[in-house]
Amino acid sequence: MNKKEIRREVIAKRDLLKNKSELDKVIEERLRNNKIYKNSKNIFIYLGFGSEINTIKYVEDFLYEGKKIIIPYTDMKNKVMHGIEINTLDGLKKNKFGILEPTDTSKIFNKDDIDLVIMPGVAFDRSGNRVGYGGGYYDKFLCEMSSDIPTIALAYNIQILEELPSEKHDIKVDMVITEKETIKCLKSK
Secondary structure, eight states: OOHHHHHHHHHHHHHHOSOHHHHHHHHHHHHHTSHHHHTOSEEEEOOOOTTSOOOHHHHHHHHHTTOEEEEEEEETTTTEEEEEEESOSTTEEEOTTSOEEESOOOOBOOGGGOOEEEEOOSEEOTTSOEEOSSSOHHHHHHHTSOTTSOEEEEOOGGGBOSOOOOOTTOOOOSEEEOSSOEEEOOOOO
């Protein structure tokens, strides 16, 4: 299967998944018990949309714990993604794709100060390969960061496939956390 077919098939399965809020709680618990998360202070995390894992509750909990939260802001004109620090979930609005983003984009966070990147995706394999939505925003963003900054993807177990196609510009994730397991991947940035 090519990436387009994988996207279509996995998103269709994810859309039909039942008990997602319960699964999201299990995934959050697995993440919060992870040593990398516990040792991180400045966390870049996506805000889930559609049938993705709902990370809004995670962000609320992380802010309450005193973590610094950085969320993605997509500059559509220049086709780049920035990390914007937020202190609250107030003042967010949906972009043209339906993804919540900050309205105040003045607090661009220095990428070098990020301790952990928590990212979405459509599909993953055990080697850390990832199929996203096809825009390449995360690949570009991660390419500009130190390869020492850990990357954790959050996914439902149905999003884990045996093997995914990979291209030279694709950035692998270090770990994938699902409701059933934590997969430590081979790192290759």
